Amino acid sequence: MVRTWSTEQGRDETCEKCGSVYEVHITRFPGRDADKFNCDVCGHLMREWNDTESPSFRLKTRGTPPGASPPKARSARPRP
Numbered sequence: 001m002v003r004t005w006s007t008e009q010g011r012d013e014t015c016e017k018c019g020s021v022y023e024v025h026i027t028r029f030p031g032r033d034a035d036k037f038n039c040d041v042c043g044h045l046m047r048e049w050n051d052t053e054s055p056s057f058r059l060k061t062r063g064t065p066p067g068a069s070p071p072k073a074r075s076a077r078p079r080p
């Protein structure tokens with residue numbers, strides 16, 4: 001029987017800096033993989049690995065990076 005790469009559903013991970021939620025899938029490679037992942041939104045280093053199991057991150061919910069102003073309504077007008 002031939003071993004193939006397998007991908008399994010991981011769990012969600014939340015960036016501790018900005019609160020973005022990522023869906024994490026773990027992929028097993030035949031060889032070792034060393035890499036890291038930085039948050040797409042704020043650049044925070046979320047994980048580093050050097051293993052045969054390599055996580056892949058998919059952004060589910062975009063958080064608010066520290067220092068950024070919260071989203072405002074488009075129709076906002078300056079009030080007198």
Ligand SMILES: [Zn+2]
Pocket residue numbers: 015016017018019020039040041042043044063
């Ligand atoms: Zn972040």
